[in-house]
Amino acid sequence: MVGALWLWWDVRSGLPGVLVGGLPGSLLLATGLSNLLWAGDARIFHFMSLGAVSGFALSFPALLVLGPLAAAALLVLSLVSFVAAGYLAVGQEPVPTDVPAPRMSLGMAARAAEDELSMCGIVLTTWPLTVGSGAMRIARELEEALTLFGEKGWLEEPASYHRAPLPVESMNRGDLRHREQGFEHLTFESSYEPWPEEPGRDRWMSYERNRTAHAWVLRHPGEPHPWLVCVHGIRVGTPRGNLAFFRPDYLHHELGLNLLFPVLPIHGPRRISPVSGDRILSGDIMDTLHAASQAMWDIRRLLAWLRTHESAPPVGVIGHSLGGYAAALLGCLEGGIDAVVVANPAVDPSHLFWRNALSLSTRYLKTAGVTQEKMGTLMRAISPLALHPLIPSEQRAIFAGVADRVVPAVEARTLWRHWGEPRIAWYQGSHSAFLSTREGRTFVSAALRAAGVVPAENG
Numbered sequence: 231m232v233g234a235l236w237l238w239w240d241v242r243s244g245l246p247g248v249l250v251g252g253l254p255g256s257l258l259l260a261t262g263l264s265n266l267l268w269a270g271d272a273r274i275f276h277f278m279s280l281g282a283v284s285g286f287a288l289s290f291p292a293l294l295v296l297g298p299l300a301a302a303a304l305l306v307l308s309l310v311s312f313v314a315a316g317y318l319a320v321g322q323e324p325v326p327t328d329v330p331a332p333r334m335s336l337g338m339a340a341r342a343a344e345d346e347l348s349m350c351g352i353v354l355t356t357w358p359l360t361v362g363s364g365a366m367r368i369a370r371e372l373e374e375a376l377t378l379f380g381e382k383g384w385l386e387e388p389a390s391y392h393r394a395p396l397p398v399e400s401m402n403r404g405d406l407r408h409r410e411q412g413f414e415h416l417t418f419e420s421s422y423e424p425w426p427e428e429p430g431r432d433r434w435m436s437y438e439r440n441r442t443a444h445a446w447v448l449r450h451p452g453e454p455h456p457w458l459v460c461v462h463g464i465r466v467g468t469p470r471g472n473l474a475f476f477r478p479d480y481l482h483h484e485l486g487l488n489l490l491f492p493v494l495p496i497h498g499p500r501r502i503s504p505v506s507g508d509r510i511l512s513g514d515i516m517d518t519l520h521a522a523s524q525a526m527w528d529i530r531r532l533l534a535w536l537r538t539h540e541s542a543p544p545v546g547v548i549g550h551s552l553g554g555y556a557a558a559l560l561g562c563l564e565g566g567i568d569a570v571v572v573a574n575p576a577v578d579p580s581h582l583f584w585r586n587a588l589s590l591s592t593r594y595l596k597t598a599g600v601t602q603e604k605m606g607t608l609m610r611a612i613s614p615l616a617l618h619p620l621i622p623s624e625q626r627a628i629f630a631g632v633a634d635r636v637v638p639a640v641e642a643r644t645l646w647r648h649w650g651e652p653r654i655a656w657y658q659g660s661h662s663a664f665l666s667t668r669e670g671r672t673f674v675s676a677a678l679r680a681a682g683v684v685p686a687e688n689g
Contacts (some may be wrong), residue, residue, distance in 0.1 A: 272585055275319035275635070276350035279343045282312035316342030320633045326640045330656050332633040341660035345635030348661070349586055352464065355505050356512035360591040364514075369598035371429035371516045375608055378427055384611045391611040392563050395527045396421055398535045404444060406499070408469040410478055414447040415469070418531075420495075422524040430516030440500045443528045446472060446491040448482045449540075456544040456683050457536055458487045459529065461553030461560075464576075465507045467498020475550065477665040485675060485684050488540075492532055494556065495524040510552060511583050513591055515605055518579060522612040525556050530564050537566075544568040546683040548674065550664055551637055552576050555614065558645060561626065562617035569681035570621060571674055573629045573664045576637045577614050577645045580606040585638075615648050626652040627677035629670060636661040653677055 285308030293301040316339035325331050332338060360368065376385075384391040404415030420443040424431040435441075446469050449455070460476040472491045481487050493500055496517075497507045509517040529547075536542040546569035549557030554575030561570040576582055584592065584602045610616040619626060626649055630642035639656070646654050655673040657663065664670045678684040 272319070272323075273353070273588070275315045275343075275346045276353060276586070278315040278318075279312060279346040280350045282308050282315060282343070283347060285311065312343045313339045315346055316340055316344075316633075316635070319343070319346055319635055323635075323638060325632075326643045328646075329639045329643055330632050330658075333658050334633075338633055338658065338660070341663070342633050342635050345661045349636055352511060353586055353588055355508055357588045357591045359509070360513040360587070361594045365591075365594035365598040365600070368513060368515055368595065369600045372600055372604055372608060374429040375516060375519075376604065378429075379608060379611060382425075385607065388611045388613065388616045389563060392523060392526055395531045395534070397538070398531050401535065401539070404499075406446075406469055408446070408473060410448060410473055410482075412448055412451070413469065413473075414449070416445045416447055418443050420524065420528055422527040424520050424523070428516070428520075430520065434517065434520045437496065437502045440496050440502060440524075442500065443531075444493040444499050445532060446493075447489070448473075448478055449488040450482075450486065454541055454543050455486055455488045456546070456685075457490060457540070457542045458678070458683065459490045459492065459533070459545065459547045461492060461529070461547065461549035461556045462494065462497070463551030463553050464510050465497070465505070467493045467500070467506050472498075475662075475665070476548070477671075480665060480671055481674075485678070487678075487684065488542075490532060490536065492525075492529050494552065495521045495528070507552075511579060511586070513583055513587060513595060513600075515600075515608060519609065519612055522556070522559065522579075526560060526563055526612075529556070529560055533564060533567070544681075544683045546571065546678055546681065548573070550574060551661065554637075555579070558614035558619075559612060559617070561619045561621055562614055563620070565620040567621055567625075569625045569627070569678055569683045570619070571627045571629065571677050572642075572645070573670070574631060574634050574637045574661055575614075575628065575642055575645055577641050578606075578609075580609050582637070582641075615644065619649060623650050623652045625681040627673070628652065628654040629664065629673050630654070630656055631659040631661060631663065632656050633659060634661045653680075 286305060289301050289305035289308060292304060313336060317334060320332050320334060320342045379385050398418050400418060402417045404417045406415040420441055424434055458481060462472045466472055478489060482489050496502050496509050510521060533545060536545055545567060547557045547560060547567055548571040550573040554572035555577050557570050557572050558575050558577055561567060580602055628642050628646050630639055632639055657667060657669050659667060675684060
């Protein structure tokens with residue numbers, strides 16, 4: 231209805247009205263009808279949220295074209311549509327066994343709609359990689375990789391795909407700054423290379439900026455403090471974004487932890503395009519696989535550097551979203567970590583891609599011979615669900631939102647089951663809250679205290 235009203239007022243106002251309201255009107259009408267006719271498709275609400283946000287923004291110039299009454303009505307209705315997108319998205323998501331049902335409210339619906347808008351941004355900036363000749367290349371590399379990985383035994387023994395990393399020979403100071411006192415920017419040569427026979431190796435090695443690894447550090451002066459490695463989510467990778475999300479006021483100052491923030495491959499200063507992390511969840515299988523493999527290589531090198539050069543006492547790892555996936559995988563490859571805490575972990579990249587990708591992308595890929603099953607088989611080499619953790623159950627913890635629309639609750643539940651049902655907390659929220667919530671901070675401090683990373687008096 232809101233989309234139809236936008237288009238009706240647009241047409242009545244001639245070309246200026248169409249220019250102002252064509253986008254929100256078309257998106258809201260199309261997604262509204264799609265929800266009636268093809269309910270259950272997760273992608274509908276990505277674009278419904280985009281239509282609502284564009285309607286809100288364009289209602290201000292619409293004041294000059296459509297008049298104050300129409301503009302005010304469309305503004306209010308666009309806001310209502312935004313909340314409705316979140317409400318409908320959560321309401322149509324099946325609640326997995328062992329997961330509490332979401333308690334819907336206006337705030338919860340709005341936060342869920344924010345998640346939908348976030349996913350829309352990811353989808354719209356990745357689909358060109360998977361159409362036309364891109365789909366044919368991806369399919370060719372997938373078939374070659376499946377043969378190679380099968381011959382090497384990497385699908386049966388995924389841990390054997392990951393080599394023991396070399397020690398960091400030289401740690402350098404970068405030039406990025408942050409207002410947080412004691413902030414340091416570290417850089418070092420990654421030295422990661424895909425296996426010589428791997429498809430996509432030459433392309434990955436051509437990403438020059440990605441060959442330099444980066445990390446941000448917050449450390450306390452004086453005697454040694456425990457360290458917490460904080461692994462960021464998709465599309466982040468800047469000091470401002472990483473530090474703000476992991477709340478140094480809490481983790482660094484209140485809990486007394488030194489913090490290390492590794493920048494994941496092709497993110498932040500390592501990005502290979504204007505969009506940070508644009509090869510992740512893009513359907514470009516070998517780039518996704520190499521990004522995960524290099525993340526393990528780089529972070530394991532940083533852990534060795536902490537132990538060797540920083541005389542690190544207990545070391546924990548915490549990750550959110552894509553970082554939760556990385557932390558979970560790290561716990562399967564690196565022993566000696568004192569705690570692994572994952573929040574809203576995106577542990578099945580193949581499932582998330584096929585759930586969210588544009589139909590245009592999946593159609594091209596399927597025509598070329600790429601299927602979710604084949605992609606999932608190859609991704610075993612980088613899947614925490616195909617490996618077993620190397621740290622005890624009492625040192626693992628999971629925290630997840632029941633209304634998460636970026637990483638559905640089923641991802642955290644699947645990891646929880648695979649990990650033997652360790653400590654877990656479900657919060658009534660969406661994707662990005664985590665340490666901004668009291669329950670999130672309480673859960674994290676309790677998990678780190680139980681693992682001996684946070685001293686009892688600071689927990």
